[in-house]
Structure formats: structure tokens, C-alpha cells
Amino acid sequence: MIVLGGEIIGEGWNRVIATRDPTAHGEMVAVRDACRRIGNNGLQGCVLYTSGQPCPMCLGAIYWARIERVFYGFGTRDAAGIGFDDHFIYEQLARPAEQRAIPEIPLLRAEALEILEAFAADPGRVRY
Numbered sequence: 001m002i003v004l005g006g007e008i009i010g011e012g013w014n015r016v017i018a019t020r021d022p023t024a025h026g027e028m029v030a031v032r033d034a035c036r037r038i039g040n041n042g043l044q045g046c047v048l049y050t051s052g053q054p055c056p057m058c059l060g061a062i063y064w065a066r067i068e069r070v071f072y073g074f075g076t077r078d079a080a081g082i083g084f085d086d087h088f089i090y091e092q093l094a095r096p097a098e099q100r101a102i103p104e105i106p107l108l109r110a111e112a113l114e115i116l117e118a119f120a121a122d123p124g125r126v127r128y
């Protein structure tokens, strides 16, 4: 759940299998719920309470949402004990991008930079 000033503003639980969505971890569902309810993509000042320590995907969403603090029950090593990959993915991120089980390989940087620079120069750009 996500709490702001003592009030629950978002709730979520794992919906990966139910919705056939690999991103539907409990934390992601809660972040989406809170953002929808408050009508904002930022969750500044909010605290997330979760049974399990967030995986890297969820932690990324937590950072992007600017959540202030996370409280969790069991850790990623505990989750690994029942077959979840959270800890494995953290270990993967500690390796160079090219050496991971799923390598990230730079491609067409100059062309991609043109798109990035055009976006940066767009006066209608909204920062988040």
C-alpha cells in the first residue's frame, strides 16, 4: 500500500498471472493505483509498505514516482528461496550491460541521439 500523510492512497497486489502482465507486481499495481487516484505521475512525500522487498523493476518505478521511503517484510534472498528472480536480477544489474544473461548492446547511437536532441529541444516538453 501507498500512504500519504497517514492516509492510504494506493493499494495493490500481484496480478501477473491473473492479467498475463509480467509488470503487474504488487508494487507496480499500487503505484498505478495511487497515481490514478491522486491524478499525478509523482508520489512525492509518499511511503510504500510492501510484504516483499521490491525487485529492480518496482524499485525503478518507486524512484520514478519519487516515493520517499519503502518498508518491506521479507528480502529478495527470501523470495529467491521460493523461486523468484528478484535477487538474481539485482545481481545481473551489478554486471556490465554486455555481460548479462540478457545483454544490452549499443546500436545506432548517432541516429538515436538525433531523436533525443529533438525531444530535448521541443518547447512543449514536460519534464518528470
Ligand SMILES: Nc1nc2[nH]cnc2c(=O)[nH]1
Pocket: 013, 014, 024, 025, 026, 027, 050, 052, 053, 054, 055, 079, 084, 085, 086
Ligand atoms: N516484491 C515483489 N517481488 C516479486 N517477485 C515476483 N513478483 C513480485 C511482486 O509482486 N513483488
